[in-house]
Amino acid sequence: MTTLDRWTRWPAGDAPLQERFSRARQVLAVVLRAALLVAVVANTFSGDRYTGWQLAAAIGWIVSSAVLFAIWHRASRAHRLAPALGSAAVLLTIAALAAEGGATLLAGVIWCGLAVMAVVRLPLGAALITAAGSLASYAFTTGDSLIAVAAVTGGIGLLGYLLRRDAEARSAQRALLAQERAAHAAEAESAALTERARIAREIHDVLAHSLSAQLVHLEAARLMLDRGADREQIRERVVAARRMAQDGLAETRQALSALRGELTPVADQLADLARQEQAELTVRGAPRPLPAEAGLALRRTAQEALTNVRKHAPGSRTTVRLAYLDDGVELEVRNGRPPRGGDRALADSGSGYGLLGMRERAELLGGDLLAGPDDGGWRVLLRLPGDRELPA
16 A cells, blocks of 8 residues: 555545444434533523524534534545535634634534544545644633643544544454355355255266166167067066166165265175176275265266166176275276177167266266276276265
């Protein structure tokens, strides 16, 4: 901040000072102002010192002072320097007239109040000029001793400075609170979007695997009907589709368990999955509990890879390898070359987004996924770091 900015910057931040005080504080402020007004009016008109035009002038001093203080207050809140300085100059004139006319308390309230409010509300340069003019007017017109005048003016200046620093501190606190609330709102929105993406992946994975498996069996049943196959063979396909629907319900429950953060017995689930798909499962290393998201990623990757084998290489030899490593866990699904004359009419079924979903899930967990041709077949390899949860 340059020297010019320090002298011309409005206090309490760049925005106009706007605070919401408690009701008790608002009531106290109103009571104090009313008490001050009553004291000024009582002192001014005590002893019947004013009559005729002098009485009208005294009333005019009080009314115009109240109006000008209101104008000054609104102008300072709106950061309008010219109206604030103009109303301050008129207030100093009224205070001088009131002091000359014998209304010393009214003049003192105007001078002291304007000095304090100027230091609190105005830019530093304008505040010093206004406060100096007010306190100088008070010092030259009061009949108190030099020590008393110095104590009063110094105390008023110190009070204004402390109130200014307090206002700036409260403004900085409000700005920090607003930034914190904005950060919390952005964090909550990001968390909501992340959770939506997470739920969307679970829905896709459950439906893609279950429905595509059902589609495979139903499509096979349709082809058998077209070819006039035996009724028992067709029935087996329909029963298999029904079993896939039941498995889909079970997988939905498992997905909900994973979304709740529950630990998943990965090896047992992969064993069931390999048995259903007639694949060979090998587990290496000492099995250990895995975070729910890591276990779910392993299961979903195995499901997607085995579904792709069923669609694109039916009848090929398929192996599933789960390895518990020191620094993580590894899953490999490998299938060989499909047999000649295999039924590939179902290869076009599915959404085509399975590989993308598997890779996205691996990256979210800090791992990586490799997929590609392998000696005439296909290989999918998933590596995840050890005991790593899904980032929040």
